[in-house]
Amino acid sequence: MMLVEKYLPLFVAIPLGGAFLISLLGWKKRGLPEWIGTLIPAGLFIYSLVTLWATTKHGIVVHHLGGWSPPVGILIGADGLTAFMLVIVHFVAACVALYATDYIKKYTSPWIFYVLFLIILAGMNGVLTTCDFFNLFVFMEIASLAACTLVAFGTERHELEAAFKYGVMNTMGALFILLGIALLYGYTSELNMADMANIIAAKGPGSKIVTMAGVFFLVGFGLKAALVPFHAWLPDAHPSAPAPISAILSGLIIKSLGIYALFRIFICVLGMTPLLSSIFLFMGALSMATGAIMAMGQTDFKRLLAYSSLSQVGYIVFGLALGTPLGILGGLFHLFNHSVGKSLLFLTAGSVEYATGTRKLNEMGGLSNKMPVTGTSSLAGAMSIGGIPPFGGFFSKLIIIFAAVQAGHIGYAIWAVGTGVLTLVYLMKAMKQAFRGALAERWQAVREVPMRMRLAMLILAFVCLTGGLLLIPQLKDLFLNQAAKVLIDGRMYSKIWGGF
């Protein structure tokens, strides 16, 4: 058996084991939670690169849990898309963990933070690697609950309110997903996703039960991914969490729990139809515009970034829903750029809060003089998300817009360009208010944040700057094309997977 295949469950088991170890020992030993919490994502990042290499070579790696083969056993597997997501998740999580080692010192009991952080990581990895529908639900709930607890980590008024809202809406989303799973189980008598796809394909289209399950999944995963009619929790929850968790929530959770699961199920299991595709296009376009317009009027730095996330998720869904190879490539590439860029921006917002104690944009000003590293990396993130040429975000938005034109959606393409301009306007306005101009009197004593926080921000800023290099043919074949191929092939892919 191949080595990667054999040790695939480690993606879930090691973060969980680390979390349990911290909960057992961490509150006694100082420094141990920080070490475990930083080393685990970093180590798994290297392993995810190995998995990426293995998936490009072998296509799919599958581990049979407990040695049981399907239909009895539960599978854990990785294909190109999973490996792509795993690399992003662990890269961002490692940077965030490095950042958190200094940032979290201002809270009491940092070990709880690391326990929940690692549980979130385990939940996300479980969602990404599982081949079983019910396990997807379980891991999703694990990650959501840990995230909900972390949103309330500060236990102030607004944080508790945001956490309650987040908890209620995400639980409702999960219950809709559970109803959908129940209906699909009744229709196919299977929980394995590949087998389910085969049976649905064999029974032919036009089943009312599958349509109904599809509607439930649309609502449920729409709530998880914060697409526009279901977005109410995001602008409250994302700013309320501590900065590292805002970065994880915005950069990773809505993507792995929302977008990845949404498109894995709709493209690979249920099958995409033109009607569904147009619904996603509309929701994506609506999210883009709503997020951008709402972000224009914000004065809270993190709240502005949260609305920006809403808008950029709209771009990703729009690109993936186009269904053309170019659109899917653009959507996935934008997913990567947005993960890195938005995590970076949330971390810089956290740095500003760490140094000055405020999140209000109109109270800041001229901070770049005192915090050069934060200012520069924040600018890099804003330029990547806003779409300034040498940065990665420019290329991904360009690809999405080209793909929209190519697919004949000229109106949507103009819409996307207009939203892109708005994005640039509000991000640059925020940058100008926070970092440019004259330094206010009260910020004379502000100092640059500690070394590890700076290092994490610089790594992310560097990747923002060089993100466009992923379009070089060799790297593109390795990283993006493998992932895009899974979504382009759609249900054909699970035919291969199902052929045990």
Added chain:
Amino acid sequence: MKKIKEPGMSVIVKTVARLVARVMLLFGFYVVLHGQVTHGGGFAGGVVMALVFILIMLAYGKEGALRTFSRTGALTTAGIGLILLVAIAFTGYWRGHFFANFLGQGWPFEFWSAGVIPFLNIAIGLVVLGSLYGIFAALTHFHSEEEEKQ
């Protein structure tokens, strides 16, 4: 004469709780141990065991229960159970797969059967005991804070 308010409930409840507690604990342990041959198992048995301490807390008040089983103790119990669970899962790699059943299966309806499942049941029982009691103790913590304010 003003009666001094004792913590906890009336003397009937306290007596019954004292009599029942050990039997309940034994029964919970039985359910955990026989998880592979009867209905129930780690979760059900763990809940029964946690209920024992919750009963003590209801009958004797918070302080009395926390003296027998502290919050730290609950957290440690849950942590040990979880670590045990992951360790058993990792030991499965000895037979090539994560979570593989590496012990002999034995015969159905006998006590020593089903390989690692009894050990997994014990681990889960510890987790459920620790976490349920810990949650209950943590929720009473809020209550007492409010009383102190008054």
Added chain:
Amino acid sequence: MILYMSCFVLFCIGLYGVMRKRNIIKIITGIIICEYAANLLFILIGYRMGGRAPILAHGTVIENMVDPLPQAVVLTTIVIGLATTIVLVTLAIRLYEKYGTFDITKIEELKG
């Protein structure tokens, strides 16, 4: 068919509770009702006419038993529901400490 439909009706009752009620505790109750509706649907899907519990015992022959998989699944869902409810209840207690009310309209401070 009516049984399946009644599950959805129950779910809708829970949904009504979540969306229309102003008391936090009632919202949590609504979520619990939704959860039971989903669990009930799953169990009903696994039911077979005249089937018995899927438990192997001494000297019995397995002939007509209900599908055991939904039961295992629902057990897991119940545990997840327990965790969700506990988190929400804890948040509700803390909210009551901070605001002194369970009324969601008086708590709402985050807007825009």
